[in-house]
Amino acid sequence: KHFLTRNRNRNKNLPPSPLSLPIIGHLYLLKNPLHRTLATTSDRHGPTLFLRFGSRPVLLVSSPAAAEECFTKNDIIFANRPRFLVGKLLGYNYSNLVWASYGDHWRNLRRITSLEILSSTRLQTFSGIRADEVRSLIRRLVRGRGSGSSADDAAGGFMKTVDMKLAFFGMALNVMMRMIAGKRYYGEKVSDMEEAKRFREIVEETFLISGVTNLGDFLPVMKWVGFINGLEKRFVRLQAKRDGLMQELIDQHRRILGITKSSSGERKKTIIEVLLSLQETEPEIYTDQIIRGLLLDMFAGGTDTSSGTLEWALSLLLNNPEVLKKAQVEIDVQVGHDRLLEESDLSKLPYLHGIINETLRMYPPGPLLPHESSEACIIEGFSIPRGTMLLVNLWAIQNDPKVWVEPTKFKPERFEGLEGTRDGFKLMPFGSGRRGCPGEGLGMRVVGLALGSLIQCLEWERIGEEMVDMTEGTGLSLPKAQALEAKCRPRPNMVNLTSQL
Numbered sequence: 001k002h003f004l005t006r007n008r009n010r011n012k013n014l015p016p017s018p019l020s021l022p023i024i025g026h027l028y029l030l031k032n033p034l035h036r037t038l039a040t041t042s043d044r045h046g047p048t049l050f051l052r053f054g055s056r057p058v059l060l061v062s063s064p065a066a067a068e069e070c071f072t073k074n075d076i077i078f079a080n081r082p083r084f085l086v087g088k089l090l091g092y093n094y095s096n097l098v099w100a101s102y103g104d105h106w107r108n109l110r111r112i113t114s115l116e117i118l119s120s121t122r123l124q125t126f127s128g129i130r131a132d133e134v135r136s137l138i139r140r141l142v143r144g145r146g147s148g149s150s151a152d153d154a155a156g157g158f159m160k161t162v163d164m165k166l167a168f169f170g171m172a173l174n175v176m177m178r179m180i181a182g183k184r185y186y187g188e189k190v191s192d193m194e195e196a197k198r199f200r201e202i203v204e205e206t207f208l209i210s211g212v213t214n215l216g217d218f219l220p221v222m223k224w225v226g227f228i229n230g231l232e233k234r235f236v237r238l239q240a241k242r243d244g245l246m247q248e249l250i251d252q253h254r255r256i257l258g259i260t261k262s263s264s265g266e267r268k269k270t271i272i273e274v275l276l277s278l279q280e281t282e283p284e285i286y287t288d289q290i291i292r293g294l295l296l297d298m299f300a301g302g303t304d305t306s307s308g309t310l311e312w313a314l315s316l317l318l319n320n321p322e323v324l325k326k327a328q329v330e331i332d333v334q335v336g337h338d339r340l341l342e343e344s345d346l347s348k349l350p351y352l353h354g355i356i357n358e359t360l361r362m363y364p365p366g367p368l369l370p371h372e373s374s375e376a377c378i379i380e381g382f383s384i385p386r387g388t389m390l391l392v393n394l395w396a397i398q399n400d401p402k403v404w405v406e407p408t409k410f411k412p413e414r415f416e417g418l419e420g421t422r423d424g425f426k427l428m429p430f431g432s433g434r435r436g437c438p439g440e441g442l443g444m445r446v447v448g449l450a451l452g453s454l455i456q457c458l459e460w461e462r463i464g465e466e467m468v469d470m471t472e473g474t475g476l477s478l479p480k481a482q483a484l485e486a487k488c489r490p491r492p493n494m495v496n497l498t499s500q501l
């Protein structure tokens, strides 16, 4: 199996490499789904590999031990991001939170994000928005209106078919944009139809374009290809629209704040208002551009991650009805039928938590974590040069039969008794270390509340005999190839409550 593993790297003490081709190096490995192709490569050649994507040196890590070395002892060294075109053109020339290099500027953005925007106190002030959006989702599912539903039965009898991808995505975006700007852009009671349409176009284009592999990122000679196929122009045009809309939202809030200065109570403040009041005291830090960048970070990082997790989780439950039943029993015992599940119930629902962990283990929305080294360092005894792109293949680690028993099986029971413990670097769907996800608390609240409520309030079935297709599609955040459609109706003992929603 090591026939193709080059030992030429031995002189420089680099990790082993599979066969490298002239000019393109290992770019031939960039086949979709990327996390699977790279996992197969690591299986064949070892868990710590040195690759070249064109001119870019790459360290591919696929074991908990090597990941731990990267995110503990060498965490600061690997706290940079690789410079891709998307970070330049959508990330304000590598100056937003997601794309900025490690340093004072990034640290400052990170501090604002964790203290002012995503702290648990702040998240608590937005809990009403999350509850409201989840209720609105259930109302649509129960009443047969909106998001692709096809039957008209309201209270129990027939099951109707719903497009859950659209339903989850709309909910996640509404949660985010209500927190950011107090605006609802999907479903009923949309704040401003014209603005909503613009926003939806921006969202579609952002997720479409961000998933495109740009060869110019790896082969400098190919940069002109990016220009010829129009990718760069598309990025620039899109960013102008994104930036323009964010500035309009900021200006709208500035006007409102000007009028209602004394009466805007802390509890009702949108994220824009929070940032604008910080701008008053420290205008040189909280510039409009910094604010626009932070808002875009929130909406890019916090929507398809949560909604994709919900879609995979419900798909897994439909294919494993005994797990769904067990979750329903847990909720019935802990919450009952007389009230709707609330976020404060989540800590009493370890089995539901196991379902979410197991979903994030099998289908992590960020399967490959891209970082870059700012200095030379040693990983697993190998020398890693400065400026190497680090790819931690989270998916490979979380689905490795050497690390997990029967990893292809959906078994939430494997987390029983492990609540609250972090079992090394075997499971890290939110990353780890300084660059780990700052939105974990929000993501877990949204996913937990929505999934728990759907299980509490509705009966679920597949649309036919055949299993839900679990094929992975292409795109950065591990989307499902087929949008999930499912059949549902209110649970008989919940009809009283759900009909009042």
Ligand code: HEM
Pocket (backbone or CB within 6 Å): 097, 098, 099, 110, 297, 298, 299, 301, 302, 303, 305, 306, 309, 360, 364, 365, 366, 369, 370, 429, 430, 431, 432, 434, 435, 436, 437, 438, 439, 440, 442, 443, 444, 447
């Ligand atoms: C199920 C939900 C989510 C998952 C699984 C998830 C996962 C991740 C992962 C794997 C990373 C990269 C870590 C690394 O590079 O080492 C990340 C980064 C990030 N996430 Fe999340 N995320 C989720 C929800 C959210 C939410 C709700 C927000 C914000 C509202 C958010 C904002 C961010 C930001 C801004 C970064 C970049 C941080 C930095 O570069 O310093 N995420 N997330």
